[in-house]
Amino acid sequence: MKNPPSLKDELNDSQYQAVTTTDGPVLVIAGAGSGKTRTLVYRVAHLINSGVDADSILLLTFTRKASQEMLWRAGRILNDSCSRVTGGTFHGVANMLLRRYGSHLGFGTGFTIIDRADAEGIINLLKSSLELSGPKKQFPSKRALINMISGSVNKAIDLEDLIFEQYSHLSEFADDILILQKHYKIFKYDHGLMDYDDLLVNWQRLLEELPQARQEISNRYQYIMVDEYQDTNLIQADIVRLAAYQHDNVMVVGDDSQSIYSFRGADFYNIMRFPEIFPRTRIIKLEENYRSSQPILSLTNDIIRSAAEKYTKTLFTSIEGERKPYLYGGRDERLEADFVVKKILELQAEGIDLNNIAVLFRSGFHSFKLELELGSHAIQFEKRGGLKLTESAHMKDVLAVLRLLVNPLDNLSWNRLLLSIEKVGPKTAQKITAAISGADDPFAALASYPAGKTWKQGIAGLAKLFAKLRSSGEKPGGLCEMILNWYQPVFERLYADDYPKRQKDLDQLKTIIESYDDLQSFIDDTTLDPPETDQQAYGNTIDTLVLSTIHSAKGLEWEAVFVIGLADGRFPHASAFPGESWEEERRLLYVAATRAKQYLYLTYPRELMTPDRKFKRVGMSPFLVEISPGTYERLEHSYGNSDSFISQKPSRRPPKPPSSKKRKKVPLEHFSKGSRVDHPFFGAGTVQKLTPPRSLDISFDRHGVKTLHLDYAKLSILES
DNA sequence: AAGTGCCAAATTTTT
DNA sequence: TTTGGCACTT
Numbered sequence: 001m002k003n004p005p006s007l008k009d010e011l012n013d014s015q016y017q018a019v020t021t022t023d024g025p026v027l028v029i030a031g032a033g034s035g036k037t038r039t040l041v042y043r044v045a046h047l048i049n050s051g052v053d054a055d056s057i058l059l060l061t062f063t064r065k066a067s068q069e070m071l072w073r074a075g076r077i078l079n080d081s082c083s084r085v086t087g088g089t090f091h092g093v094a095n096m097l098l099r100r101y102g103s104h105l106g107f108g109t110g111f112t113i114i115d116r117a118d119a120e121g122i123i124n125l126l127k128s129s130l131e132l133s134g135p136k137k138q139f140p141s142k143r144a145l146i147n148m149i150s151g152s153v154n155k156a157i158d159l160e161d162l163i164f165e166q167y168s169h170l171s172e173f174a175d176d177i178l179i180l181q182k183h184y185k186i187f188k189y190d191h192g193l194m195d196y197d198d199l200l201v202n203w204q205r206l207l208e209e210l211p212q213a214r215q216e217i218s219n220r221y222q223y224i225m226v227d228e229y230q231d232t233n234l235i236q237a238d239i240v241r242l243a244a245y246q247h248d249n250v251m252v253v254g255d256d257s258q259s260i261y262s263f264r265g266a267d268f269y270n271i272m273r274f275p276e277i278f279p280r281t282r283i284i285k286l287e288e289n290y291r292s293s294q295p296i297l298s299l300t301n302d303i304i305r306s307a308a309e310k311y312t313k314t315l316f317t318s319i320e321g322e323r324k325p326y327l328y329g330g331r332d333e334r335l336e337a338d339f340v341v342k343k344i345l346e347l348q349a350e351g352i353d354l355n356n357i358a359v360l361f362r363s364g365f366h367s368f369k370l371e372l373e374l375g376s377h378a379i380q381f382e383k384r385g386g387l388k389l390t391e392s393a394h395m396k397d398v399l400a401v402l403r404l405l406v407n408p409l410d411n412l413s414w415n416r417l418l419l420s421i422e423k424v425g426p427k428t429a430q431k432i433t434a435a436i437s438g439a440d441d442p443f444a445a446l447a448s449y450p451a452g453k454t455w456k457q458g459i460a461g462l463a464k465l466f467a468k469l470r471s472s473g474e475k476p477g478g479l480c481e482m483i484l485n486w487y488q489p490v491f492e493r494l495y496a497d498d499y500p501k502r503q504k505d506l507d508q509l510k511t512i513i514e515s516y517d518d519l520q521s522f523i524d525d526t527t528l529d530p531p532e533t534d535q536q537a538y539g540n541t542i543d544t545l546v547l548s549t550i551h552s553a554k555g556l557e558w559e560a561v562f563v564i565g566l567a568d569g570r571f572p573h574a575s576a577f578p579g580e581s582w583e584e585e586r587r588l589l590y591v592a593a594t595r596a597k598q599y600l601y602l603t604y605p606r607e608l609m610t611p612d613r614k615f616k617r618v619g620m621s622p623f624l625v626e627i628s629p630g631t632y633e634r635l636e637h638s639y640g641n642s643d644s645f646i647s648q649k650p651s652r653r654p655p656k657p658p659s660s661k662k663r664k665k666v667p668l669e670h671f672s673k674g675s676r677v678d679h680p681f682f683g684a685g686t687v688q689k690l691t692p693p694r695s696l697d698i699s700f701d702r703h704g705v706k707t708l709h710l711d712y713a714k715l716s717i718l719e720s
Numbered sequence: 721a722a723g724t725g726c727c728a729a730a731t732t733t734t735t
Numbered sequence: 736t737t738t739g740g741c742a743c744t745t
Contacts (some may be wrong), residue, residue: 063735091735116734147734196735231735264734363732393737423721423745454745526735551733573732587732723745729738 011042015642018284021251022050025244025278028253028270031315032300032594033291033557036253037070040225043072043251044085047223054084058221058243062228064088064529066555070227086221090236091196091415091528094203099520101206101213105634109190113527117391119150121193121412123626126183128426147263149181150195191437192409197265200235208244218246228496228555229254229274233265241277245405248278257304258590259314260551261579287313289449291557293321296600299631300593306626320682324633325593325600329620332607337373339603339635340562344379344545347560356548360592362573364563367547374545380634384548385489390530394491395509399526401483402476405469406520408442428455441447443470461486476522477514539622550592560599563592566621567604594617604631670691676718684718 008016015035017317018028019042029681030036034127048054061067067087075082086093095113101575102111114122123146194202201321207214224244226232229252232240244250252274259268275281289297297317330336344357361367367383374381397420400413411433418429431451439445447463464484483508490497491506512531516522546558565571572585593600603618619625668690675687677698689697 089735150721199735261734263732365731423723427722549733584733721745724743726741726743728740731737 003017004611005515006229007042009047011039012285012286012288015039015042015285016021018251018253019046021282021376022047023249025274025281027274027281027283028251029271029283030253030286030314031253031289031313032255032258032591033317034286034315034647035288035290035557036227036255036286037066039286040227040253041070041073042077043225044070044259046080046084046494048074048082050304052223054082055086056220056222057085058086058093058224059085060093060224060226062089063553064092066227070288071217072123086224089124089528090203090232090239094199094525095528096133096201097213097217098202102202104210104213105202105205107192109405110409110411111194112413113199113524114188114193114405114412115527115530116146116150116197117396118193118412121528122187122193122414122561123149123180124185125412125415125430126180126187127429144610145497148177149184150197183323185260187411189410190409193412194406200233200239204235204239206241207239212218213241214242214245217243222247222249226249226252227248227254228258230256230259230268230271231261231266232270234270237270237273237277238686244278248280252276257307257587257596258554258591260554260584260591264419269305285313287315289317289400290319291597292317293319294595295321295631296593296596296598299325299600299627300590300629302627303586303593303623304590307586319597321598323599324631325602326635327620327624327632328601328603328635329606332615333369333605333609336564336603336605337370340370340564340601341373341379341412342375343562343601345377351560352599354543354545357561358492358548358556358558359562359564360436360548360550360553360562360593360595361565362550362571362588364549365567366570370564371547376620379545380543383543384552389505389508390526392505393500393501394495397490397494397503398480398483398487398506398509399523401487402479402519403523404466405479406523409437411437414475417462420457420494421462422456422493423452423455426450432459443467471612474587476516479512479519480510480513486665514538520693550588553593553595557595557597559597560601561596562601563575564611565605567608567618567623568621569608569618570604571623586623591619599666615707668696670717678716678718 007019010196011019011586015038018026018039019156028036028039029091030039044057044059047057054706059067059070061070067089071082071087074085088096098105098111127394132691187193187196207217210457221243224240226240231254238249240252254268254271256268256271261264267278270342275283292300297315301315313430326337328339330339342361347357349356349381359367359370371381371383390399391493396416402411403410404417414436415429418424418432419426424432432446435449436442436445443463443466446466449459451459465483468480472478472482474482487506491502495502508531511718515520516525546553548556550563566589571589572582576582576585593602601686602624606617606619607615611613671690672686673689676684678684685698688699691697
């Protein structure tokens with residue numbers, strides 16, 4: 001530190017404690033806006049300043065960007081770079097370690113990381129090649145399906161429970177999912193592919209099964225810090241435990257009321273369990289909020305109050321402010337958007353830059369209307385959480401070639417490339433893929449494949465491309481150049497209608513790839529941290545408004561924040577039921593509202609368009625109904641159509657039980673220990689244990705013991 | 721039997 | 736804006 005004594009002035013007591021602790025496990029419970037990033041930054045700087053080797057610090061964060069920014073800030077304090085600190089996401093570090101130690105685990109160094117879109121591709125391939133019996137129509141949404149099949153490893157509940165909760169009435173469908181999951185695993189294994197979950201699972205295996213690796217890693221990283229600990233899953237928690245086994249020198253920072261990633265396997269009980277896993281744990285609470293004004297804090301405290309929390313914090317702030325959060329209900333989505341635009345213009349007039357304003361929403365499409373409205377007012381905006389550069393089809397074509405150079409077993413990429421050949425469809429592509437993946441030299445096998453008349457040329461072209469690439473010895477930039485030459489005609493044929501627009505992306509890719517010396521790390525980086533398509537890449541740092549999903553807004557802050565779409569049915573999401581998922585939606589609203597420093601606007605439409613283009617009147621979100629009306633100021637409809645709404649008193653009706661409507665509630669008392677019951681998916685079973693209020697453990701004859709919840713389970717009693 | 725082209729439908733959140 | 740089904744062509 002430039003000026004060591006100043007540390008105490010820069011930080012409050014709790015922060016100072018966290019920063020200067022040098023050994024032993026520490027759990028930092030940090031409320032929203034309490035300066036936890038700042039605390040971690042200072043800790044890194046302090047450690048290095050007191051002589052700790054930067055090499056021995058491991059900083060695990062939620063995104064790669066977050067760790068880069070923290071290390072940059074720490075570097076500024078030290079007047080020196082922190083480049084020797086290992087920082088990044090769990091997945092990034094897992095990748096690095098697996099490349100180094102992976103061969104001991106039985107897979108070669110050649111594995112390719114796949115993202116969700118790839119997982120989806122595999123599942124589609126499997127769906128067409130396996131004969132599935134279930135009714136196609138009843139498949140859940142595509143995303144839900146992918147989550148179930150590829151993302152269930154880390155879930156505390158297993159896949160069978162998940163299926164049964166949601167689709168217990170469709171046992172054929174449930175069978176299909178299990179079959180798909182089995183084949184999905186085999187496919188990945190056979191073709192050297194690894195998804196996000198696999199990275200973590202294999203890191204854990206590395207630590208658990210190879211004592212030598214465990215010791216090396218634990219020795220090397222003497223100081224382990226984890227940010228956003230409430231978003232870790234069980235495997236990540238275990239990794240932390242194993243990696244620190246020699247010194248227990250771990251500091252985790254998190255906020256249980258900001259846990260919003262359980263759909264991805266995050267388990268906020270990790271925070272509760274931390275002191276059990278590390279018995280000597282010191283708990284430090286950061287309760288002062290440095291971000292929001294008091295009126296905003298009162299409202300956000302009110303949002304979270306009704307949630308059952310384990311670690312209670314009472315946030316306080318000394319930031320003055322007389323503006324209460326505003327609540328506005330527009331007649332429909334268009335008027336809601338209209339309101340937002342008007343207020344944005346007013347804020348700008350008050351001197352607040354667009355950079356300091358954000359609009360947040362639950363789901364990506366909730367901002368469509370607003371995007372139109374912003375466009376017509378020529379307000380520049382940037383949408384977060386949208387399409388990534390590498391998610392578009394033309395990018396994936398080019399990446400597939402690069403991926404094959406590194407991992408020729410990658411059947412997914414083979415399939416993708418073959419499909420881009422004219423006159424080759426799914427069936428032909430699969431046949432060719434099957435033939436070449438069995439061969440010793442897949443590239444030679446491709447060249448000698450007995451091709452049909454119409455598509456012979458396409459195959460030959462591809463084979464020639466690979467021959468050229470593999471003999472060239474070029475750097476990634478040069479390879480990319482060659483690929484683009486081959487790709488140009490294919491590209492123009494595939495995207496005949498809009499290829500000029502997509503061409504820009506290809507140019508951008510070339511620029512990115514030229515900064516890499518090593519093809520493997522380029523491919524890893526694009527999958528783990530895909531660059532976004534933005535105009536900022538072209539160098540003009542323009543003043544733009546941020547539109548973002550709440551999930552992508554995590555950890556950020558703005559002067560003024562609009563949370564839109566707070567209507568019943570939209571927020572919480574329609575599929576959330578009372579219980580944990582309902583609470584998570586509540587925390588999501590909490591995260592959204594706590595992003596605001598001075599101005600907070602909560603808006604909702606009173607009318608929504610249903611898919612069949614009819615209008616449906618909706619009320620405001622049940623979460624808003626629960627908030628005490630004194631904490632916000634209601635803005636009335638004061639312009640435009642005059643058929644407005646006079647004095648809408650916030651109704652005092654109790655939060656209505658969300659849509660578990662039709663199912664009649666079976667009281668727990670109907671069951672007793674030993675009752676025989678029948679379940680549509682698991683079949684017959686015997687009740688083992690009753691857990692009030694509404695859970696029971698049942699031992700199924702064919703599926704073992706399951707814990708079921710009466711609100712979800714369709715149980716019928718055979719004999720009591 | 722496979723490939724192509726056209727129209728209709730749907731859309732949680734993501735390292 | 737992208738995916739799925741259907742009819743038509745090769």
